[in-house]
Amino acid sequence: MALSDLEQAVLGLVYQHAPCTAYAIRTLCAKSRTARFSGSAGSIYPLMLRLEQRGYLRSKPARQGRRRRRDYGLTRKGSVALRRWLTLPLPAADVSLVYDPLRTRMLFQRALPRASTLAFVLDALTKLRAAWPLLEQDCRDHPRSQNEFLHYAARNALLLAQARIAWLEEVAAAIERPTRRRRRGK
Amino acid sequence: MALSDLEQAVLGLVYQHAPCTAYAIRTLCAKSRTARFSGSAGSIYPLMLRLEQRGYLRSKPARQGRRRRRDYGLTRKGSVALRRWLTLPLPAADVSLVYDPLRTRMLFQRALPRASTLAFVLDALTKLRAAWPLLEQDCRDHPRSQNEFLHYAARNALLLAQARIAWLEEVAAAIERPTRRRRRGK
DNA sequence: CCGCTCATGTAACTGGTTACATGATTTA
DNA sequence: TAAATCATGTAACCAGTTACATGAGCGG
Numbered sequence: 001m002a003l004s005d006l007e008q009a010v011l012g013l014v015y016q017h018a019p020c021t022a023y024a025i026r027t028l029c030a031k032s033r034t035a036r037f038s039g040s041a042g043s044i045y046p047l048m049l050r051l052e053q054r055g056y057l058r059s060k061p062a063r064q065g066r067r068r069r070r071d072y073g074l075t076r077k078g079s080v081a082l083r084r085w086l087t088l089p090l091p092a093a094d095v096s097l098v099y100d101p102l103r104t105r106m107l108f109q110r111a112l113p114r115a116s117t118l119a120f121v122l123d124a125l126t127k128l129r130a131a132w133p134l135l136e137q138d139c140r141d142h143p144r145s146q147n148e149f150l151h152y153a154a155r156n157a158l159l160l161a162q163a164r165i166a167w168l169e170e171v172a173a174a175i176e177r178p179t180r181r182r183r184r185g186k
Numbered sequence: 187m188a189l190s191d192l193e194q195a196v197l198g199l200v201y202q203h204a205p206c207t208a209y210a211i212r213t214l215c216a217k218s219r220t221a222r223f224s225g226s227a228g229s230i231y232p233l234m235l236r237l238e239q240r241g242y243l244r245s246k247p248a249r250q251g252r253r254r255r256r257d258y259g260l261t262r263k264g265s266v267a268l269r270r271w272l273t274l275p276l277p278a279a280d281v282s283l284v285y286d287p288l289r290t291r292m293l294f295q296r297a298l299p300r301a302s303t304l305a306f307v308l309d310a311l312t313k314l315r316a317a318w319p320l321l322e323q324d325c326r327d328h329p330r331s332q333n334e335f336l337h338y339a340a341r342n343a344l345l346l347a348q349a350r351i352a353w354l355e356e357v358a359a360a361i362e363r364p365t366r367r368r369r370r371g372k
Numbered sequence: 373c374c375g376c377t378c379a380t381g382t383a384a385c386t387g388g389t390t391a392c393a394t395g396a397t398t399t400a
Numbered sequence: 401t402a403a404a405t406c407a408t409g410t411a412a413c414c415a416g417t418t419a420c421a422t423g424a425g426c427g428g
Contacts, residue, residue, distance in 0.1 A: 004414090004415060004416090006416070007415095012294035015294060015297055016294070021379070022379080022380075023378060023379050033279075034283060034289060036285045038417065038418090041379095041380070041381065042381085042416075042417065043415080045380060045382090046382085065425075066424080067378065067425060068424080069379065079297070083297055086291055086294055086298055087302055087306070089309050090309075090310065092316065095287075095288065095310050095317075096219075096320075097317070097346075099222045101281075101284075102276070102342065103343065104191075104195065105276075106339045108268065108335070109335040110333060110335050111269055111272060120272070123275050123276075130278065130282070134282075135282075147296060148360070149292050149293060152353075153290075155357075156288070156350070159349045159352060159353045160349050160353075163345045164342070164345075164346070167345045167346075174338070190386085192388075207408090209406060210407095213406090224390090226389065226390070226391095227408075227409065228390070228391085228410080229388060231408065232409085233387095250406080251397080252397075255406080255408090
């Protein structure tokens with residue numbers, strides 16, 4: 001009866017924002033740049049009903065002005081489950097490597113002419129550099145003084161972006177540089 | 187009729203290793219540290235049959251010694267699809283951020299006492315440092331001279347690991363350091 | 373009053389997963 | 401001769417997705 005990744009994340013989000021609606025959780029997932037879930041209605045609503053049935057969440061009908069809504073919070077069991085999840089050490093394989101779609105593509109670039117690979121690298125570089133100020137902003141939006149861990153999470157995203165930019169620059173330089181096979185004077 | 191991530195990856199792997207069996211593709215997925223797919227029989231065999239039916243792969247029965255096997259290769263259509271995939275620019279959102287399970291957990295650490303968070307960080311740090319020499323070895327195993335792109339992919343994994351180690355060290359230092367609220371002389 | 377946001381849900385699908393099943397060949 | 405590896409496949413399941421459907425309240 002282990003909880004799925006999304007279920008665990010929802011527990012965490014409810015912990016942070018309770019009392020809150022399923023809709024709020026949904027939009028948190030959808031808007032956060034760093035989340036990997038779409039926050040679609042089709043995932044969140046059934047999931048939160050399920051978590052309530054199993055005793056991890058409790059909810060009560062409420063109203064925002066005249067608008068009906070359902071407010072969720074963690075039960076004791078829910079917050080225990082959250083802490084257990086956070087405490088449980090991650091398997092070494094999960095920790096030691098992050099998945100990067102750019103890496104996957106790089107793997108097969110030999111199938112393309114050099115110019116196309118260079119275009120691919122430069123395109124990715126442009127997009128990453130465009131995202132950079134947003135990630136910096138995230139760091140500023142979550143100052144250590146408020147919730148230090150949100151700050152650390154934002155720092156993680158920033159440092160990873162930095163590393164990927166450095167990587168792409170390294171690759172671009174290597175590709176642009178004349179290869180050994182290229183004859184002198186050409 | 188877009189191809190899934192796994193289908194595209196299989197196209198790439200067949201490109202690199204043809205002629206090869208579905209089993210070989212399977213074990214490549216399973217053994218590679220950098221792959222995100224399990225390479226289970228239940229995914230690979232139906233997938234490759236499907237790709238052949240759709241004209242991306244071709245296969246012929248063969249034998250390794252006395253052992254029966256089926257060798258796959260790319261068709262023209264398959265290699266065109268592979269190059270199209272590699273050429274198509276990635277959506278900015280996919281490029282600009284990688285998913286990191288450590289970041290997700292960091293997000294909710296406020297639910298834990300400081301000592302537990304520190305333990306979590308140090309555990310992750312230990313595991314990442316243990317993986318480091320393996321990633322370095324991958325770089326050496328794929329020298330630029332053989333297939334430069336495999337080398338770049340290995341470099342990506344190494345640089346990302348480096349960034350995450352630096353991040354964890356930063357966080358560990360911040361957590362170990364006495365907080366502002368802590369009274370002098372305590 | 374029109375369009376946007378808040379709010380809750382369902383149905384069909386998809387892209388994988390694990391577990392099961394089988395059998396030949398090689399190696400210790 | 402037992403265990404590991406090569407090799408191919410199926411069945412049941414699962415988590416999350418898209419798309420659809422509905423309706424209230426709020427701002428311009």
